[in-house]
Amino acid sequence: MKQGTQEVVVKSCCNMCYRLCGVLVHLRDGKVTKVEGDADCPVNRGNLCIKGPAAVERLYHQARIKYPMKRTGAKGEGKWQRISWDEALDTIAGAMNRAKERYGAKSIVFSNGDPKGYEVYMLRLCNVFGTPNMCGPGHVCSLPRRMGSNITSGLNVETGTDYTPDLDHPPACVLMWGANIAITHNPNYVRLERALDQGTKLIVIDPRKTELASRADLWIRPRPKTDLALALGMINVIVNEELYDKSFVSNWTVGFDMLEEHVQGYTPQKVAEITWVPAEQIVEGARMYATAKPACIQDGNAIDDDINSVQTERAVSILRAITGNLNIPGGEVDYAPLTLGIKQHFTPGKQGTANFMLTEKLSEEQREKRLGADLGTLPLPMAEFVLPQLLVKAILTEKPYPIRVLCVHANNPLITWSNAKEVYQALMKLDFLYVADQFMTPTAELADVVLPATTYLEVDDIANRAPFAVVRQKVAQIGEAWPDKKIINELAKKLGFAEYFWNDVNDVLDSILEPVGLTFDEFRKVGTLEQPKEYRQYERDGFKTPSGKVEIYSSRLEEWGHDPLPVYHEPPETPYSAPELAKEYPLILTSYHQAPFRHSNNRQIASLREREPDPLVEIHPETAARLAVDDGDMVYIETKRGRIKQRAMLTEGIDPRVIGVSYAWWFPEKGVESLHGWEESNINILTASEPPYNQEIGSTNLRGILCRVYKVND
Numbered sequence: 001m002k003q004g005t006q007e008v009v010v011k012s013c014c015n016m017c018y019r020l021c022g023v024l025v026h027l028r029d030g031k032v033t034k035v036e037g038d039a040d041c042p043v044n045r046g047n048l049c050i051k052g053p054a055a056v057e058r059l060y061h062q063a064r065i066k067y068p069m070k071r072t073g074a075k076g077e078g079k080w081q082r083i084s085w086d087e088a089l090d091t092i093a094g095a096m097n098r099a100k101e102r103y104g105a106k107s108i109v110f111s112n113g114d115p116k117g118y119e120v121y122m123l124r125l126c127n128v129f130g131t132p133n134m135c136g137p138g139h140v141c142s143l144p145r146r147m148g149s150n151i152t153s154g155l156n157v158e159t160g161t162d163y164t165p166d167l168d169h170p171p172a173c174v175l176m177w178g179a180n181i182a183i184t185h186n187p188n189y190v191r192l193e194r195a196l197d198q199g200t201k202l203i204v205i206d207p208r209k210t211e212l213a214s215r216a217d218l219w220i221r222p223r224p225k226t227d228l229a230l231a232l233g234m235i236n237v238i239v240n241e242e243l244y245d246k247s248f249v250s251n252w253t254v255g256f257d258m259l260e261e262h263v264q265g266y267t268p269q270k271v272a273e274i275t276w277v278p279a280e281q282i283v284e285g286a287r288m289y290a291t292a293k294p295a296c297i298q299d300g301n302a303i304d305d306d307i308n309s310v311q312t313e314r315a316v317s318i319l320r321a322i323t324g325n326l327n328i329p330g331g332e333v334d335y336a337p338l339t340l341g342i343k344q345h346f347t348p349g350k351q352g353t354a355n356f357m358l359t360e361k362l363s364e365e366q367r368e369k370r371l372g373a374d375l376g377t378l379p380l381p382m383a384e385f386v387l388p389q390l391l392v393k394a395i396l397t398e399k400p401y402p403i404r405v406l407c408v409h410a411n412n413p414l415i416t417w418s419n420a421k422e423v424y425q426a427l428m429k430l431d432f433l434y435v436a437d438q439f440m441t442p443t444a445e446l447a448d449v450v451l452p453a454t455t456y457l458e459v460d461d462i463a464n465r466a467p468f469a470v471v472r473q474k475v476a477q478i479g480e481a482w483p484d485k486k487i488i489n490e491l492a493k494k495l496g497f498a499e500y501f502w503n504d505v506n507d508v509l510d511s512i513l514e515p516v517g518l519t520f521d522e523f524r525k526v527g528t529l530e531q532p533k534e535y536r537q538y539e540r541d542g543f544k545t546p547s548g549k550v551e552i553y554s555s556r557l558e559e560w561g562h563d564p565l566p567v568y569h570e571p572p573e574t575p576y577s578a579p580e581l582a583k584e585y586p587l588i589l590t591s592y593h594q595a596p597f598r599h600s601n602n603r604q605i606a607s608l609r610e611r612e613p614d615p616l617v618e619i620h621p622e623t624a625a626r627l628a629v630d631d632g633d634m635v636y637i638e639t640k641r642g643r644i645k646q647r648a649m650l651t652e653g654i655d656p657r658v659i660g661v662s663y664a665w666w667f668p669e670k671g672v673e674s675l676h677g678w679e680e681s682n683i684n685i686l687t688a689s690e691p692p693y694n695q696e697i698g699s700t701n702l703r704g705i706l707c708r709v710y711k712v713n714d
């Protein structure tokens with residue numbers, strides 16, 4: 001902390017998304033005036049994306065929820081009464097205990113959103129309370145990639161992060177696969193830019209011409225959700241042209257011979273038909289990636305949300321392995337985990353975290369009762385979270401058992417879960433819903449009790465995501481807002497579990513840091529901890545798989561009833577799998593984030609909203625001409641489940657058969673009568689919650705679905 005005459009500067013860690021950028025928070029007379037990048041923080045070295053500085057506006061926004069409130073009118077009527085924390089927690093604990101008594105603890109479900117660090121506290125409470133049901137978005141965001149890579153090569157099992165491309169050691173080639181890191185991962189984007197300046201070649205695989213695609217040496221534009229076929233086509237070229245690393249393959253992989261045979265069914269010509277990528281481009285991409293040494297693949301969320309999700313990551317992991325890029329400088333690196341008393345980024349089944357979560361307090365018998373346990377997904381602890389689509393159906397049908405109470409922290413299911421109309425019905429049917437958030441979202445408007453949650457500027461904490469831990473320091477207090485972890489801690493005490501929680505939740509911070517020999521007060525000065533990189537540790541320890549090698553052919557997947565080699569399955573609602581439907585809905589929908597927003601966040605932050613006031617749907621000019629749509633027109637986008645409105649943005653950067661719909665829109669400025677316009681432009685009015693799901697982890701099919709577009713004339 002630097003003391004000036006009046007100004008104080010405090011180190012902290014941005015949480016406008018979960019990339020852990022270090023920040024310097026400037027205060028004047030006790031008020032936060034500015035947030036800027038911390039040049040000493042190795043995560044971001046002083047850089048922030050456009051969301052970072054807006055934390056100040058978010059902190060002091062007049063629409064922040066400042067006090068606990070209980071609903072006094074009908075659900076969604078907007079009638080609230082301020083209550084004390086004591087009354088709020090008593091009310092919640094009473095509702096939970098009543099449901100527990102009547103329907104069992106499993107009738108109460110906790111739900112989390114984007115990782116913020118409180119999730120392990122929530123799991124701890126689930127375990128001691130006795131519910132196996134914690135619901136998260138991981139099945140369509142990051143878990144397919146983590147599980148696919150873990151099963152294949154064991155990388156990142158310990159750290160629980162996605163692959164880490166070693167961009168600091170400039171790779172000769174970076175393959176950006178469905179990852180628009182210019183807006184979603186600023187720390188890596190800055191590193192990539194530096195690498196590109198030093199001559200790194202760039203391949204971008206994306207159905208949309210993103211800023212990165214415009215700068216790429218090769219832009220490959222697949223039909224949305226055919227990535228697995230594309231990866232298998234690239235493997236076909238690499239195998240048949242013998243571009244693979246023969247020494248690595250023979251010493252460190254299992255099942256290459258079976259892969260060789262398997263990919264003969266994925267010739268560039270066949271894959272071109274599936275993906276709409278010209279065969280020559282598949283060959284060119286495969287050669288460019290496989291012959292560059294070293295090379296790395298940064299994959300993104302586009303891999304996660306369809307029936308092929310986990311197996312797409314398997315194929316991408318196989319590409320990394322057979323080209324000899326695993327764990328080498330400039331390839332994909334793994335980090336030993338930072339040894340802390342907690343991993344705030346939840347890693348399924350890891351011991352340190354499992355202990356913190358008091359996993360043993362929930363019996364195996366009770367754990368097996370979690371919703372979806374019979375779905376045939378990966379065994380515990382790999383597929384531990386309840387799938388939102390199953391939770392919604394269980395609330396509505398009371399099968400396999402009734403769900404009565406939903407506890408929502410930092411997420412907005414009405415906007416972010418698939419099949420939003422169904423989600424609405426489910427939220428309306430609950431006996432009791434509480435929502436902890438910073439703003440009144442459409443979901444919060446349906447709650448019985450709303451709790452004011454803090455921003456990161458109002459909490460002391462250790463932000464931890466391998467390979468870094470970065471300090472967060474409380475510099476402000478808005479109303480009576482509490483950090484989510486404190487809400488959970490105090491609720492646990494009301495429920496009678498004080499012995500498993502803390503007098504003050506911050507008491508745990510010192511013990512979390514104990515393994516690194518620091519107290520939290522000492523950590524305030526240190527700011528960041530970083531685990532050093534280690535290359536080729538597999539030569540010493542083997543890969544963290546049962547065979548100690550990269551498992552191209554996975555006997556474990558076979559044993560669990562899944563494809564042991566990745567097989568492309570056509571998603572359920574495409575021109576090929578549903579040709580009759582395609583006559584009525586001839587376009588294919590993909591989706592994207594607009595830069596100022598993080599999921600459903602930030603629409604009320606004026607400086608960010610000014611940059612992107614409207615939801616924009618990308619349409620090719622030829623398609624628009626055919627539909628008599630001009631740039632800037634409002635259009636309906638319709639699937640067989642419903643329709644929404646967005647503003648047309650014409651671009652040559654998308655296939656004429658595809659449109660790019662903006663994700664997670666609602667309108668805080670619109671009144672509660674419409675629940676802030678939750679239905680108007682919300683992409684999840686269009687998406688399905690029906691099977692088939694991804695076999696391994698249960699991903700729903702959120703992109704690559706059939707739709708039509710027409711001009712709004714009303």
Ligand code: SF4
Nearest residue numbers: 014016017021049052
């Ligand atoms: S990428 Fe942007 S929003 Fe995310 S932590 Fe960094 S500055 Fe904050």
